Amino acid sequence: MQKKLDAFRELLGIIKELRDKCPWDREQTLESLRKLTIEETFELGDAILREDLEGIKGELGDLMLHIVFYAQIGSEKGAFDMWDVLDGINRKLIYRHPHVFGDTDVKDSSRKVMENWEALKLKEKGGNKRVLDGVPKAMPALVKANRIQEKASGVGFDWDRPEQVWDKVMEEVRELSDEIEKEDQDRTEAEFGDLLFALVNAARLNGIDPEAALERTNLKFIKRFNHIESQTLLKGKSLKDMTLAEMDKFWEEAKRLK
Numbered sequence: 642m643q644k645k646l647d648a649f650r651e652l653l654g655i656i657k658e659l660r661d662k663c664p665w666d667r668e669q670t671l672e673s674l675r676k677l678t679i680e681e682t683f684e685l686g687d688a689i690l691r692e693d694l695e696g697i698k699g700e701l702g703d704l705m706l707h708i709v710f711y712a713q714i715g716s717e718k719g720a721f722d723m724w725d726v727l728d729g730i731n732r733k734l735i736y737r738h739p740h741v742f743g744d745t746d747v748k749d750s751s752r753k754v755m756e757n758w759e760a761l762k763l764k765e766k767g768g769n770k771r772v773l774d775g776v777p778k779a780m781p782a783l784v785k786a787n788r789i790q791e792k793a794s795g796v797g798f799d800w801d802r803p804e805q806v807w808d809k810v811m812e813e814v815r816e817l818s819d820e821i822e823k824e825d826q827d828r829t830e831a832e833f834g835d836l837l838f839a840l841v842n843a844a845r846l847n848g849i850d851p852e853a854a855l856e857r858t859n860l861k862f863i864k865r866f867n868h869i870e871s872q873t874l875l876k877g878k879s880l881k882d883m884t885l886a887e888m889d890k891f892w893e894e895a896k897r898l899k
Contacts, residue, residue: 656713678707737761784852786841803846810839868895
């Protein structure tokens with residue numbers, strides 16, 4: 642443990658020294674770091690999807706750097722420091738886990754844990770917090786839809802049985818089809834959004850992370866399409882010279898290669 646504490650103290654010292662002596666680090670602000678932090682978070686997500694443990698370790702280090710950097714800037718502004726950040730999250734974790742640090746019984750149910758978590762969050766800030774407060778506006782829409790649904794479920798707004806969601810999905814498919822036939826672009830977009838939202842709900846109720854599922858399909862498509870392109874180039878052609886049937890042949894070949 643002492644070795645870990647020493648490493649953390651060293652990082653705090655390094656960041657402070659960089660702020661004092663490095664022109665680039667000295668110029669950074671909370672706002673300028675924001676986009677870089679978002680990029681680092683996506684890079685961590687990529688490493689997780691690849692199950693690249695060495696990559697995950699590296700990306701966690703990059704994110705830790707950002708956390709300490711923000712705390713250093715907060716300290717310079719006299720607003721908060723690293724101790725405040727750590728003490729705040731410690732207090733929050735203890736408060737929101739009364740089944741671990743108190744006498745609340747959740748009967749070994751992870752769903753009950755989430756329900757208690759959301760209920761306790763609503764009591765914070767004098768009880769003036771709304772259920773969907775805290776969902777970041779800048780969060781990607783697919784991830785945001787999943788988080789909104791999780792929060793609503795946490796206070797009991799959910800299907801009685803998971804299989805009921807498929808009726809809703811089919812209802813949204815029919816409504817989308819109707820709007821497409823009417824050629825109303827605005828209504829078609831709205832219904833398409835409703836269908837996506839219903840599909841995210843179906844994913845959540847079946848224990849699937851919709852963002853991870855879609856990214857797996859993205860990566861699979863890229864791999865197969867790259868195979869089409871490689872085989873096309875080997876024939877001395879460009880993709881524009883290929884017929885759909887020829888490309889489909891290579892696509893099926895790529896599927897067999899996995």
